[in-house]
Amino acid sequence: MTATPTHRGDLPNAAVGSISGPGAPRPSHHFRQYDVMGAHLDGSGTRFTVWAPNALSVCVAGSFNGWHGESLERIDDGSGLWHGRVEGARAGDYYKYRIQGAHGGWMDKADPYAMRCEHPPGTASQIWELSHGWGDREWMAQRGQRQSHRAPMSIYEVHLGSWQREEDGRMLNYRDIAVRLASHCRAMGFTHVELMPVAEHPFYGSWGYQTTGYFAPTARYGTPQDLMVMVDTLHQHGIGVLLDWVGSHFPADWHALAQFDGTALYEHQDPRLGYHPQWNSLIFNYGRYEVRDFLISNALFWLEKYHFDGLRVDAVASMLYLDFAREPGQWIPNQFGGNQNLEAVRFLQDLNSAVYAQFPDVHVIAEESTAWAGVSRPVHHGGLGFGMKWNMGWMNDTLRYIARPHFYRRWHGDDIRFSSVYAFNENFVLPLSHDEVVYGKGSLLGRQPGDEWQRFAGLRCLYGLMWTHPGKKLLFMGGEFGQLQEWHHERTLDWHLWARPLHAGVARWVADLNAAYRSLPALHVNDFDAEGFGWLPVDTGEPQTVLAFVRRGAPGDAPVVALCNMTAEPRVALRVGLPCAGAWRELLNSDATGYGGSGMGNLGRVDATDTPLADCPASATLTLPPLATLVLVAQAN
Structure with a gap:
């Protein structure tokens, strides 16, 4: 009882x-x-x-x-x-x-x-004892190689309580979710799962971001051992598991950390330092070594006891800036008069140093939305020490661009191209996360302009651009089949949509993109290296709605070319510069009928001649379908 x-x-x-x-x-x-x-x-x-x-x-x-x-x-x-x-x-x-x-x-x-x-x-x-007979020895032995910076990393972000439920609405146990999730991710080709926060939280509507039980997985889905079985199961199916971790703030619920001994213990006494106005929560006092030890111990705890393969650190920007979400007079400058939270900076550096010292084969990933320099650079080089950083600039620019009517996109080419300017300043993850499909933003499919066919074509084109763009990938659940409704934590995804051809076509496209991303070194080896990317010229006179670029891997790897048509007008006899002459295989075409497209294309092959175009030594004339992404792979001579 x-x-x-x-x-x-x-x-x-x-x-x-x-x-x-x-x-x-x-x-x-x-x-x-x-x-x-x-x-x-x-x-x-x-x-x-x-x-x-x-x-x-x-x-x-x-x-x-x-x-x-x-x-x-x-x-x-x-x-x-x-x-x-x-x-x-x-x-x-x-x-x-x-x-x-x-x-x-x-x-x-x-x-x-x-x-x-x-x-x-x-x-x-x-009172609980943490014991589990782990069966993931093979995964753990290979983890460093399988999730190195030069390895493919395609992440499926999941909220456990709304991914799937029983028919009567009851939540699934961690163990039940594990079997279904492993099967789904293997079928779709994702390399990793990222769980939205699972540490105990009293308010379910916070999605786990208002944490009270920092060392306890939420009992809504079962016991600690049930969660261990979930991670173990995914590992045994070759799928890594990342945990969304909240070290930026905590709720003021009276039973938890707030005023723990009758004083501001974990938080600051002064609300200008200790209260977060945007989230109505409390901010950790990173200047206390006991608080730093609590949080860093917690990060190591999840990695050690639960075998998580990395942490995604939530709301890093709110930690770095003393004036985050505050008006003048609501914050206190640092000792030098600036708005940088120097104690939080030191904490993040200590956190990353401690994690990588003990677990060099994991990832610590920052959700950081500003231009703070060196987020994913080593601490000894003056950085914060994260392994990777979410590319929020790419996300915002891209989603703003794809929401524009097709006709107007020609005047907004900078939105879709600007990410290449800074793509290698950090080790970036390209996120289309839960934050982009809530609070009235609608679904990714719903943001696309045009009629139904154009919306689905535009979604496939967006994914084609994302999977060929430098950076690791993250897609929130439901995006893989074109969820129609905006996400809500109290209902499951609309799995019945898989029975509709256009939704099933999106799922096939994502699965094939994942397969290409994993199998073609040029698409992942240099995700963080400028040597792996270059723009390609297209015929003069074409509006800035055709994107053409090359991805390169290590010496000897076949180069890969991506072409994206961001309008509903097909481009026939389009001349494109290419890195070399010869045969190029049309590996992927999002306009193929199997994905729900019109069937335009190049019959699986493009032949490039030695005719230069701009600074490219070769070129080819091809058909680029409407609202489509083509992926071409150079064939060996």
Whole structure:
């Protein structure tokens, strides 16, 4: 039976007992705090350790003692830690810390280091032991090679509660999702899954971005072991798993981190530093080493205990800038008078250094939306130390461009071409994420102009451009088959649309793009190197709605050419400059009838002659279908 903890803030001292047991050692300044902090089984009992430096008294109350608090002892070394052992507290028991705050009031707090939480709307912590017989040895041994910067990386972003559900609307267990998700990703050719935050969160509508249980996977989908099975299953099917991680802010829910010991402990006291007006949440105090240790330990925890292959760090821009989402007078400049959060910068550098030191074969990916220099450059070179960064500039420019009526696109060529200017300044991921299909933005398909056929053709063209553009790829669930409705967390995707030919054609196109991206080195080896990209000329007089570029891999790899027609007017007898003469295979054509297109093309082959065009030594005359992407591969002579 699930116990119901007390939530009153003025608990009487009469509910306090005592705890006996050996003293817990004070943890040093390190990033494995989860080995000491929180609740740890100890024979027939459990050891508890919690950080509450300004508390007057700390007890632990739970289902093992009828929710009558038993006192913890303050460790007399200035660490602010309280500890003790409770005989009879066993795995599965619920508990909270009963804290008498600095001002004398009592409050019940969930354990910041709890490894499992009560199913929402319950807020108690749960004693849990993390054990699992992992079967992903082969994946882990090959991980460094399979997700190196020169390897293909095509990410499928998933919100677990709305990807699929039972017919009656009930949420699936992690294990059930794992089997279906592995099968889907293998069929579609994605190399990785990125899970939107799974750490416990009381408000389901936050999608996990308002985290309260930083070390506990949400109980909505099962136990910690169920999540381990999910990651294990995906690994055994050759699919990497990334976790969306929130270290930028936390909610003010009273049972969690806010005012944990009656004072601003994890957050700043001054709201100009500690309150986030855009999200109505609290900002971590990165100047406290205990807070840095908490967050860095948490990042390492998910990578170690759950075998995640990387972290996508949410809202990095909000961490870097003191004036983020603030008006004048609502923020405090740094010591040099600037708006940079120097403590957050140091924290991010420490985070990335710690992660890559322990797990050199994982990725830490920044969702950073500004032009901050060196986000994905090493710390010892003055960067923040991330492995990759979301290319929000490419996303915004591209989606703005594709929403324009076809006729007007000729005057906005800079929007679709500008990304090439900075494409190699960082190690970029091209994201078409959940943020682009919510809050009235509509679906990616719905943003396309024109009639139904043109909207589907335009979506296929967009994906063709994305998959051939330098950078790793990320697509939010539903995009792979042309979801019609805007995404909502309370309903599943419209899987029935797969029965409609145009939607099924989009899915086939994405699967074939993934296959080409994975099999052709030129499309992925130099995703982060300017040597791997170059614009190609087209006949003078053509409007700036035809994109032509070459992708190159290592020496000896066949070059790949991509051509995109961003209008509904077919280009017949279009002359294009090419890197070399000879036969070029028309590997992919988004206008093929199998994808829902009109069937225009070049019969699978384009022949280039030694006739130069601009600075290209060869050229070819070809047909470029309407709203289509062609992928040409040079054939060996």
